[in-house]
Amino acid sequence: MINGTPRVAIQGIRASFHEEAAFRYFGEDIQTIECNSFKQTFEALKNGEADYVVMAIENSIAGSLLPNYSLLLNYNFPVIGEVYLPIQLHLMALPGVAFEDVKTAMSHPIAIRQCVDFFDDYPQIKVIESNDTAACAKRIRDEQLTDTVAIANTLAAKLYGLQILERRIESNKKNFTRFLILTTHDNAVKVEANKASLCFQVSNEVGSLAKVLNIFAENHINMSKIQSMPVLGRRNEYNFYVDIEWAAQNEYDTALRHILKYTQNFNILGEYKRYEEGVQTIADGQ
Structure with a gap:
């Protein structure tokens, strides 16, 4: 930790669902360590670049994230907690963009799977898979894409200055993702577990x-x-x-x-x- 602030490794970038899960568990006074892959989060913990890892393990619609089970076993870091995060997915674009102008939607493949009913109603919109929900929102802002929307959370819309065109486009409104919290054996504290x-x-x-x-x-x-x-x-x-x-x-x-x-x-x-x-x-x- 740096001055008592936990360093938390997440797959993705700031304002992703992983950061939202980290906020829910640790509070917002954390240092987010952005990683390109789940394996990279474990390497950050292994190399002392992070104090904790927040990792998605299952979603109520998309099911289990099977490769992440292998990471649990291969790295052998203890699970010290869990978070269930309601997943609310919104369609967001640059301010001033109208829904009729939208030609492309970008998001993580699991997020896209959770919104199939919405896109069935709009077959003219081309859906493109990307590695992270928040990264799609950031790309729209950075590249000033006026015909593209991202599927992401309200954190991403706020951080990257986007307007929400359609709220709650997920197919199942009771959709949630379970995240595990991991740390090193030295950092783990004994609790009254249940x-x-x-x-x-x-x-x-x-x-x-x-x-x-x-x-x-x-x-x-x-x-x-x-x-x-x-x-x-x-x-x-x-x-x-x-x-x-x-x-x-x-x-x-x-x-x-x-x-x-x-x-x-x-x-x-x-x-x-x-x-x-x-x-x-x-x-x-x-």
């Missing part, structure tokens, strides 16, 4: 995974997420990424002891507080 992210493998036999899931159920552990990923270069072998929640610490401890008998390459990716709307976890000592 959620964990795990990764493990099971044998390729009938009922192997069911045995693990039954142990969770028997110990009143709620499994809120399960994601499988093939183990690179190994036929019929999978990593299972699981998020679990609990009310009693002793039940969580008991469940872990028992599932160790039925798993291989077991990893605790992080133990942290489940996100609750309006609770700023960094202020609670994390």
Whole structure:
């Protein structure tokens, strides 16, 4: 940290949804470290250029961001928190541009996927994929593009001086993205956790995974997420990424002891507080 200000690495640039998620978790007194890729955010943390990483892991419409699960395992930085961010997507342009003048729309491919219903109604608009929502807004301002709109959030419109032509163009108004907060092992602070992210493998036999899931159920552990990923270069072998929640610490401890008998390459990716709307976890000592 610099003078107590957290350095937070994000994929994308300022005013992206990743920065909005960082603000929601840490507050706005942060130094944003802009990175071109998710891997670059982990490298920034590894090289001491950042104190934290904020990384999207799933979206309620587009689904899981599968490559990011591999980054979790490969870099082995602990997950210390999470943020659920409502995704509100707006169509924005230079001031004075009319909707009838628009020929092209730019945004991140996941954002575009979340707005397919809107663009089905306007087939004359060419949709172009880019690497970041906020970067599209910035490009419109920098290049003074008068026939192009960006799909981004209100932060981007405000920061880059654009006007919003159409609000809330996302297909599902209850759309949200879940972001994970990661840091180094040295920087991680022990908290009274009630959620964990795990990764493990099971044998390729009938009922192997069911045995693990039954142990969770028997110990009143709620499994809120399960994601499988093939183990690179190994036929019929999978990593299972699981998020679990609990009310009693002793039940969580008991469940872990028992599932160790039925798993291989077991990893605790992080133990942290489940996100609750309006609770700023960094202020609670994390």
